Amino acid sequence: MEERTGTAADGRYARGHGDEEALALRFEADRRHLRAVAYRMLGSLSEAEDAVQETWFKLSRSDVSGVTNLSGWLTTVVGRVCLDMLRSRGSRREDPLEFYVPDPVVRTADTTDPERAAELTESVGLALLIVLETLSPAERLAFVLHDMFAVPFDEIAPIVDRSPAATRQLASRARRRVQDASPGPGPDARRQREIADAFRAAANAGDFEGLLAVLDPDVVLRADSGSLAASRLVRGAEAVMAQAVTYSKFRHAVLPVVVNGAPGFLSVVDGRPGSLLSFTIAGDRVVALQVLADPARLAALPFTEEELARAS
Template sequence: MDEKDLLAERFQADRGHLRAVAYRMLGSLSEADDAVQETWLKLGRSDVSGVANLSGWLTTVVGRVCLDMLRSRASRREEPLEHHVPDPVVSATEGAPDPEHQALRADSVGLALLVVLETLAPAERLAFVLHDMFAVPFEEIAPIVARTPAATRQLASRARRRVQGASPASPPDAGRQRRVVDAFLAASRGGDFDGLLAVLDPDVVLRADGGTLRAGASQRVVGAEAVVRQALTFARFRHDSRPVLVNGAPGVVSLADGRPAALMAFTVDGDRIVEIHVLADPARLAALSLGCPAPGTPAAGAPSA
């Protein structure tokens, strides 16, 4: 095996991990693929013969690529959708997920956390993601953000305070989460408002993203009673729907002619639902993967040897 083939093999072994880093940095699966591909190109243009830890080197490179992409967003002064829901990672509730889905679902990164991460400054997000989620030392992150290790530690600390509370306080129990979600769905299908209130946290947040073509379907609703009054939002889930995992947590997708029409994801803490995310953007739903790729299907964006 020549050197190029060896590098391609080693990169492919790290590809799931790199995509997981990029997904947490960017909140977009397509942009994460772009960042991983750019990392592959940078590897091909670099002399890594003296690199002792290639996995660590690739992690910092993909972090730098993502940082540049986040700064580019800011420089273009893109106006984000007011009620944007990050790209979900959707898989079937049965069967073993493929390795790439396993990497993306690692550490139980949920949509609620991704929403908060998108409010951070690019350097804060990088410091938090690389250090707190992937244990990269501050000494290795500091050159990427052009700060001292101490200043980089402060970036991560500020980010940590911002994201506090974005994940459930109690350890996730998949069985309990699904029971809570099933109770919510049963109550919504039956028009049982008291049943809905029983499983909703008093301060529950509902975020619905209808995309640019359906801006009227986008909204943010706070409070159990206000969410219950949005019962019509859940009407599309009453008939042809199926349970799925969304970023490793319980969710449900409604289908029209066998295709995704809307996706609902839940953040459950204890016995109460604390956040609900509804994705109804037709363009993004069209690209939604429901479950695992067929055996032998190559991963998107994989480098060629």
């Protein structure tokens, strides 16, 4: 009689002879969590999916019969996979980070899709992802696993090949960087949308006083077009207001969206995403604007034709 894969009484997982079904189902129960870890580590949705898939390959080739906490085991494995990907990326990356906009998690502002709404709830702000991009791979791993997912330092230490005390220092340095760059708390979602709407209305009307009323004096604009020539970083309210061509795309067919939990607008051109504008708001002011105009990444946004047709 064929042995079935299953869960032992003590919580360990027994590998059956050729039967991966139960283990695969158990992995699927953790997939969303693993994707959340990988997204915070990589800031890329496609790379996060690759990391999760690689984690499944490692699980399918491993003997986990002695593992009592499979979720914890999977979390450390996906962390190690992401660390290797970050180190590889660092050796080949050519685009400057100052105007890089991480992959956004986007939905329409009025979506009723529970899966997409849950995914957005589990997402992390673009402002934090941008800060995480400035950390070393080891710092990012220590911070993400410990501060965001409560993984103990003694479990993180072997991944980064350091002692638990040294790993604690990695996370501490990362935490200070994150805290120093934090924009501070923002108002509730409804107020944030009002501020975003006020910005768009003022930009469309060329109302500089209206823009000054919602922009922080030290506001930062990151425009990532996917190419070095057209991407840019702009600092200061007056310099941001001068970027009229950036906002002209949002004067016509526009879809209100939520981007990583924050308000945003998607311009729609010929039925396809044209540009994505998202806001980081602290207090009652816009402290950062992120514009994603990379055609390849815009094409990957999960909007249906019906949703894009609602742009007005």
